Amino acid sequence: MSPQHKVKIEKLPTGVPGLDEIVGGGLPEFSFNIIAGAPGSGKTTLAHQFVFANATPERPALYFTVLGESAIKMLRYQQQYTFFDPAKLPDAVRFVNLSQIVLEKDLGAVLEEITQEVEKVNPAVVVVDSFRTMVRKPQGGLSEMDLQSFIQRLALFLASWQATTFLIGEYAEEELRDNPIFTVADGLFWLRQTEERNSVVRKLQITKLRGQASVPGLHTFRITNNGLQAFSRTFGLSGHKRSAPGKRRLSIGIPELDKMMGGGIPEGDSVLITGASGTGKSVLATQFIAEGIRQGEPGIVAVFEERPQAYTDRAGSFGLDLETPQQEGNLLILYLRPLDLSVDETMNEILDAVQKIGAKRLVIDSLAGFEMALSPGFREDFRESLYRMIFALTGIGVTILSTVEVDESFTKFPFSTYSISFLTDDIIRLRYVSIEAQLRKILVIIKMRGGNHSQDIREYEITSKGMILGERLRDYQRLITGIPERVNRSRQKQGPSDKPEAKSKG
Amino acid sequence: MKTSPETRDWAQRLLAYEAVAGETSAPADSAAVRVYEKLRRPLCALAGVAGFRSLASRALALARAEAPTLSAVQITADGLLRGLGELESQSDKGHAEQEGAILIAQLFGLLRTFIGEALTLRLVQDAWPDAAFDDPDSGNGEKDEPTT
Numbered sequence: 001m002s003p004q005h006k007v008k009i010e011k012l013p014t015g016v017p018g019l020d021e022i023v024g025g026g027l028p029e030f031s032f033n034i035i036a037g038a039p040g041s042g043k044t045t046l047a048h049q050f051v052f053a054n055a056t057p058e059r060p061a062l063y064f065t066v067l068g069e070s071a072i073k074m075l076r077y078q079q080q081y082t083f084f085d086p087a088k089l090p091d092a093v094r095f096v097n098l099s100q101i102v103l104e105k106d107l108g109a110v111l112e113e114i115t116q117e118v119e120k121v122n123p124a125v126v127v128v129d130s131f132r133t134m135v136r137k138p139q140g141g142l143s144e145m146d147l148q149s150f151i152q153r154l155a156l157f158l159a160s161w162q163a164t165t166f167l168i169g170e171y172a173e174e175e176l177r178d179n180p181i182f183t184v185a186d187g188l189f190w191l192r193q194t195e196e197r198n199s200v201v202r203k204l205q206i207t208k209l210r211g212q213a214s215v216p217g218l219h220t221f222r223i224t225n226n227g228l229q230a231f232s233r234t235f236g237l238s239g240h241k242r243s244a245p246g247k248r249r250l251s252i253g254i255p256e257l258d259k260m261m262g263g264g265i266p267e268g269d270s271v272l273i274t275g276a277s278g279t280g281k282s283v284l285a286t287q288f289i290a291e292g293i294r295q296g297e298p299g300i301v302a303v304f305e306e307r308p309q310a311y312t313d314r315a316g317s318f319g320l321d322l323e324t325p326q327q328e329g330n331l332l333i334l335y336l337r338p339l340d341l342s343v344d345e346t347m348n349e350i351l352d353a354v355q356k357i358g359a360k361r362l363v364i365d366s367l368a369g370f371e372m373a374l375s376p377g378f379r380e381d382f383r384e385s386l387y388r389m390i391f392a393l394t395g396i397g398v399t400i401l402s403t404v405e406v407d408e409s410f411t412k413f414p415f416s417t418y419s420i421s422f423l424t425d426d427i428i429r430l431r432y433v434s435i436e437a438q439l440r441k442i443l444v445i446i447k448m449r450g451g452n453h454s455q456d457i458r459e460y461e462i463t464s465k466g467m468i469l470g471e472r473l474r475d476y477q478r479l480i481t482g483i484p485e486r487v488n489r490s491r492q493k494q495g496p497s498d499k500p501e502a503k504s505k506g
Numbered sequence: 507m508k509t510s511p512e513t514r515d516w517a518q519r520l521l522a523y524e525a526v527a528g529e530t531s532a533p534a535d536s537a538a539v540r541v542y543e544k545l546r547r548p549l550c551a552l553a554g555v556a557g558f559r560s561l562a563s564r565a566l567a568l569a570r571a572e573a574p575t576l577s578a579v580q581i582t583a584d585g586l587l588r589g590l591g592e593l594e595s596q597s598d599k600g601h602a603e604q605e606g607a608i609l610i611a612q613l614f615g616l617l618r619t620f621i622g623e624a625l626t627l628r629l630v631q632d633a634w635p636d637a638a639f640d641d642p643d644s645g646n647g648e649k650d651e652p653t654t
Binding site: 065070071072073075076079086087089090091095096097098099100 | 548550551552553554555556557561620621622624625628629632
């Protein structure tokens with residue numbers, strides 16, 4: 001069938017920020033949906049958000065309440081959310097209580113009551129809350145076939161009356177196979193909340209959605225004064241084309257280091273700066289972001305371990321003015337509140353910031369701080385989440401520089417505690433070395449995916465002007481052990497690796 | 507627990523509105539019973555009969571503290587009001603109206619406590635679409651005492 005002959009399924013806004021993206025652009029009109037989850041998982045709030053986003057006096061929403069939360073109390077609590085608009089009651093949003101009928105009569109009477117109300121009101125949206133309590137009531141002689149028939153007739157009737165429907169229920173996942181309601185439903189929304197140590201992690205999953213593709217998997221969501229906010233695993237970037245790898249090189253703000261990298265960092269790369277505490281990772285990151293601003297490339301710094309003002313002040317002590325670009329809107333320093341974040345929430349904030357100022361450079365300082373800021377339940381998925389985040393951001397052309405602290409070892413030469421080198425295009429390792437009774441610092445580029453790079457091991461210092469690279473330490477061997485040995489150069493043979501220039505293509 | 511003067515004023519205005527309406531249509535019930543009935547229907551739809559009955563019973567209990575003669579009044583299982591008409595016929599008109607107003611004011615007070623000003627007002631406006639009612643607290647913002 002040609003595309004022009006296919007029926008077009010209109011998509012309704014869910015009213016939940018981030019959820020439209022997850023369901024593939026909006027909820028299919030006239031669909032028959034289930035919102036399932038444990039008590040307190042946000043089912044009723046989700047339904048209210050959908051209701052208030054779509055109900056109009058011409059096509060109102062009918063909200064049937066059954067045994068469960070009292071309607072009065074539900075209104076008392078739901079009106080606390082910002083999406084709740086009292087002006088929509090009762091013309092656009094109508095509440096009808098079915099408790100009496102459910103208690104005293106059978107499912108046939110319930111269907112008749114719903115039918116009467118729907119025919120009277122002509123609603124665009126129908127919610128039954130809680131549908132589970134309605135069908136759980138012991139019905140004399142009610143067989144599974146009767147229940148299936150009731151659900152079938154209800155779904156048929158509501159779809160025929162062009163209503164988009166939500167049935168809400170406290171279902172457990174093991175009921176998925178046996179319950180006929182899940183067969184009839186067009187859409188199935190599962191809301192979960194799990195406790196991880198002292199944190200609560202909320203996730204939603206669209207396990208079924210007829211008519212259009214939704215984003216698979218578990219998506220984090222949060223409930224705030226604004227109601228639910230969902231954070232898609234694709235970070236709202238599904239459908240975006242990945243930027244072609246840039247040929248441009250971005251200066252890191254340290255000319256000698258740019259040379260070592262063949263002219264700078266390839267645009268759209270993810271760079272990892274790794275080293276022990278005090279080796280100057282943050283200084284390097286700050287120089288990178290400051291250089292970008294100097295060249296007219298707005299930047300974002302995501303900090304987890306210190307406040308933006310402290311970060312700004314510290315940059316100032318190296319002669320880098322981060323105050324002015326912040327005032328001018330070219331730099332945002334995000335302090336992401338600690339301890340209960342999901343990566344997806346963090347991403348959402350970073351992406352908002354990137355889009356807000358058109359950022360080209362992003363610093364994450366540091367990955368260890370980032371991990372600590374996450375709710376314990378998300379830490380297990382840190383690497384996977386980090387991969388998605390980096391892939392998404394570099395895909396829109398942002399160049400990312402992340403710092404990570406490693407324990408200094410004199411027997412090993414680790415790049416990261418996270419085994420995340422596969423996530424990064426380029427790795428720069430900073431290291432302490434003990435030379436002539438001094439703790440000095442060396443820098444080496446471990447890898448650059450985009451081309452050759454210098455293999456020199458260079459000494460550097462952190463001065464009041466930032467990082468200053470010194471000469472290659474030719475007179476020492478075993479530098480990467482941290483305990484080098486001086487060599488007698490007169491006895492050394494000159495080799496190709498002694499060339500001081502970078503072996504770069506670019 | 508007494509309701510705020512504004513809530514009582516709101517109840518009085520509704521009763522006055524219904525009294526005028528009653529003069530033209532000559533209904534059998536008193537203004538207080540008609541106001542109660544007009545509230546009962548949408549509230550039963552909203553909260554269910556049991557939900558409304560609970561609210562009405564609480565309102566009656568609170569009203570009895572202010573007007574002990576209301577002890578003769580009952581709320582039926584269907585949420586209907588029984589006995590107010592008889593009470594009105596046994597006492598002088600002004601006194602009976604006052605007792606009816608207390609009951610209605612207590613019901614409003616509970617609604618305001620539970621679902622807030624805006625929704626209560628929307629509910630009243632829906633029940634009396636031709637009447638013009640303002641926010642009872644638009645004057646000085648005084649609220650009812652909490653029910654707890």
